[in-house]
Amino acid sequence: MTATHNYRWLMSEYDATWHCFPSSQVDDPARRFLEASCNHSVPVSKVLDAEPRKLCPDCLLSFGKLLLNDWPRGSSH
Numbered sequence: 842m843t844a845t846h847n848y849r850w851l852m853s854e855y856d857a858t859w860h861c862f863p864s865s866q867v868d869d870p871a872r873r874f875l876e877a878s879c880n881h882s883v884p885v886s887k888v889l890d891a892e893p894r895k896l897c898p899d900c901l902l903s904f905g906k907l908l909l910n911d912w913p914r915g916s917s918h
């Protein structure tokens with residue numbers, strides 16, 4: 842389990858852009874709004890789980906940082 846597994850890319854119908862949302866929010870049935878890494882907030886009914894086509898640059902940056910943290914360093918294989 843790595844940090845990036847705790848996030849899901851979902852499309853916001855507000856801006857037709859895929860944002861990075863914490864899985865804990867996405868999987869919580871009691872939540873009515875989701876808040877992306879870039880602070881974009883969207884009602885649960887307005888997010889779409891589809892193949893990403895246009896990624897939010899701010900979310901991409903946050904996700905990229907997580908990815909770098911997960912990257913194995915100093916290994917030679």
Ligand SMILES: [Zn+2]
Nearest residue numbers: 860879897900
């Ligand atoms: Zn975003």
